[in-house]
Amino acid sequence: MVARELDASKDGAAEAAGEGSPPPARDPSRIARLVGLTGTLLMAVGGLGAGALPVPNPLFGLRLLGLPSRNTTIAIAVTYTGICLLVLAWLWIGKMLRWHGAVPPAPDRAQLARTAVMWAVPLALAPPLFSRDVYSYLAQSATLARGLDPYVLGPAEALGVDDPLTRSIPNIWRDTPAPYGPLFLILGRGITALSGNDVVLGIFEYRILALAGLGLILWALPKLARRCGLDVGLAMWLGAANPLVLFHLVSGIHNEALMVGLMLAGFEIGLRAGDRLLDRDLLIGALLIIAASAIKLPAILALGFLGMEWARRRADARGGRIKHVFPVAGLFGLLTLLCYLPLSLGTGVGLGFLKTLDIPQLILSWMSITTDLGMIGGQLGILARLGDHTDSILAVARNIGLAASAVLVLVLLFSVLRGRVDAITGMGTGLGAVVLLGPVVHPWYLLWAAIPLAATRGLPRYRRAALAASAVLALLVPPTGADFQFRAFQLPLSIVAGLGILLVFLLVLRRHLAGQSGPDIDVLPGRGPVPAPETAT
Secondary structure, three states: OOHHHHHHHHHHEEEEEHHOOOOOOOOOOHHHHHHHHHHHHHHHHHHHHHHOOOOOOOOOOOOOOOHHHOOOOHHHHHHHHHHHHHHHHHHHHHHEEOOEOOOOOOHHHOOOOOOOOHHHHHHHHOOOOOOOOOHHHHHHHHHHEEEEEEOOOOOHHHHHEEEEEEEEOOOHHHHOOOOOOOOHHHHHHHHHHHHHOOOHHHHHHHHHHHHHHHHHHHHHHHHHHHHOOOOOHHHHHHOOOOOHHHHHHOOOOOOHHHHHHHHHHHHHEEEEEEEOOOHHHHHHHHHHHHHHHOOOOOHHHHHHHHHHHHHHHOOOOOOOOOHHHHHHHHHHHHHHHHHHHHHHHHHOOOOHHHHHOOOHOOOOOOOOOHHHHHHHHHHHHOOOOOOOHHHHHHHHHHHHHHHHHHHHHHHHHHHHHHOOHHHHHHHHHHHHHHOOOOOOOOOOOOHHHHHHHHHOOOHHHHHHHHHHHHHHHOOOOOOOOOOOOOOOOOOOOHHHHHHHHOOOOOHHHHHHHHOOOOOOOOOOOOOOOOOOOOOOO
């Protein structure tokens, strides 16, 4: 009894000091946030030796920063440990979120945003991980800056094999022209003007560009989620704080960040338009989407879904018809022409990227369904002694996939026009069809669809599937951004070592959590809180 009276007196004093207001709620995700932060810090440190570093490595010879690069196996193990910690922490917090919003004890929107920013900062300051595409960006921009045509010449032919901007590019891409739109090359030419041949400075300038695109995603995604009646915290967690976003847009510096950011911002602004054809919001939204397509062409699909949504609103409540589409289609076609004309003149090389869109098909992407079917068909022909016709079968399978995706996109467009599918879901699903049935699939390509779909009504139903798929895909790409054909032993050893470090860390964390008590204790996913012992009276 004495102990309880003392506790009651303490509570009364606290209430008097706080004028009766309850104490602020503790962030239930704080331990998971620290686990994820530990992961990104390990990734940043390991990236100094296991990242997609320039050639030659500028860290060689430095006593402290050059230490990870002296033992790549250990650096990769540390990086994989960080990757697994971040993915586990993301799943941990994702499990706290509910279908219809974050409810106690789940973290609120501000706590989720704070967590995502904390995780992104170490990756934004670290060397590139998971991809070496940024070096191709630098070389292609330098080609344009020197008055040459990057849509005709590869980096090796334009700049020379020994040029500092060429040496870091994987061999398969050294002789290939640029497949990116004119706006991206114009922005890159500005980066080249600032960085010259300084590869490290150029990397961080491209990262600033990627972070600007991510900022547009952070601005547009919650607004799109509100339109669909979805909890903003859930949409942001699955669409913006996703490990695929952190790994491939922040760390990998892919231009998908700018493409998706402009596309979503344009879509959100365009959806604000009324039924007037020359509505300011409709024009601004269309221009932003066209700008996104001038980064990577597939973003132009969003323009079609925005036009169908405008036509549906222009018609009666039963949905639009084809006659309602013609005015907005003519307007968008004119805007596209007016945008691409100055962009092509600005680069001085015209629209040559339309001829280089098949460049990514040079690799055989195992994640592509059509590529896999084509390869299997070719091998079956060899086994049946019909000869090696793999290339022909592969081309046929890829063309069938492209045709099937075109049909699906048309079906979705008319579904939006008739009001059977909302425009945001139609856009995300259409881009998903283009990616999944396309000839090349990379994990960061899936973000074309995954980020928009994170703001749709169908997300809560498939929340667990989205969490699981994102977690698995985040582990597929090695942090070095290159293969291990000549050191095949290194990656398995690194993964085993990384899993060992991860196991030790989780055991320590488990003991730490098991030793805590109290009603607001944080626990590992699937594990209940440890009850506090009763006080003797």
